[in-house]
Amino acid sequence: MTLRKLRAARRNSAVGADDALQSAGSRDERKQRTRRALLDAALELMQGERSFSSVSLREVTRSAGVVPAAFYRHFTGMEELGLALVDDSFKTLRRSMREARAAALPATHLIRRSVETFLGYAQTHRRHFQFIAKERFGGSSVIRFAVRKEVHLFTSELSTDLARFPLAGKISTEDLQMIAGLVVQTVLMATEVFLDMPQNDPEDAAQLYQQTEKQLRLIFIGAQGWRSKGAGRG
Amino acid sequence: MTLRKLRAARRNSAVGADDALQSAGSRDERKQRTRRALLDAALELMQGERSFSSVSLREVTRSAGVVPAAFYRHFTGMEELGLALVDDSFKTLRRSMREARAAALPATHLIRRSVETFLGYAQTHRRHFQFIAKERFGGSSVIRFAVRKEVHLFTSELSTDLARFPLAGKISTEDLQMIAGLVVQTVLMATEVFLDMPQNDPEDAAQLYQQTEKQLRLIFIGAQGWRSKGAGRG
DNA sequence: CTTTATAGTGAACATACGTTCACAGTAAAT
């Protein structure tokens, strides 16, 4: 009894100042807020060392400031949360991509600018990008395939983008997809290495920027020399 | 007392037939045998769904047919076992690479043959290759960096290999490394996708073979058109 | 043959886990 009251009192006083933050908004807004908290917690726990499959449900709730049972009000289990993270992550990836495209439009040093903007976004949305990189090959197959599906979609987008370039005349749609795959692969790889570097070593970062830029340039040189069977023969 | 005797008897009788297998060899050979069993068990448990960091020590010992405490006679913890797996995996990778190189020597359809032999080896050593693919980006940083170091080494090997090609004249050593990186990246990626495919779908497999071959061809076309700053100007 | 070194045992430990349940508090609907 005394114990119960005491705990309740502690809770109230602890919340106290945050009250405006904690209990603001409609019921639905608050639900979304703890949902966010769960997603954020999961991402945060993965930082650096751990993979998604090694993060426990209880850890997530603990880190989100919620009791374990509350988890089930939002997800049926960790896998569903994982899929939600895939969604979120690719939303930011696509947003980054769009902005990188816009920034690169002047087309002088197009490749360099694209790499710079993209890796810049990767840095600001570090956790999302790292999540994608980690779960692309590791962990459960359902999450892995969800990631792969999104990467494929993303590749297709880039492929239609590439089709607008003048040199694309000799290249079949299928081969454009193949080339886009190479580009995406290269950039994603670079992104993961980049995010995994000791954060205050601009030396290595610059080297990676340069190498990635070169690799993309080489790919485009290759594309220029490419001639698909049966395409552009006329 | 009776219980103890009974258990001992059961153990003896259960072993019975396998006696030659279980207890053959010197003390040291037997130790190596259970060490192998532990490594194998860990790889086996990772098959398909799980990442290394989600495999528990107890699972490994259980699956290896040994009591948990016995684990510590071989490794200080799971991380050490993980590093041993990195070692093993890259030994088979390098062996595969060497043989792929030998098989490709006739140099007609060099790329196609390399891809075929390499992916062939990947299939026979599925678990090692999958381990590498998974732990390259996921899991603990110490294992991740061990994998990355080996990949780097592997890339350097390929790079000196490429230097022997005639078209390498215009390319600086540094750029050769960059190109080798692109090649390795492409092949490893393809390998993981390949091993992750529903095993009895030769349709998709063929498509992947083709796409990978094309990507490598494009890279080599790019390399042909490449001219490093300050190299081959004379 | 006797002694020594050591791979594997089995029990115990404290701790963490996922999931369940009845319940409390409170927006939203009536």
Add this chain to the structure above:
DNA sequence: ATTTACTGTGAACGTATGTTCACTATAAAG
């Protein structure tokens, strides 16, 4: 104002985990 719908609580459960310890059995060394 009363009822309903639902997010979050706290306790409990059975099970799994990593690590320790004294032990047994037996090759290898003396």
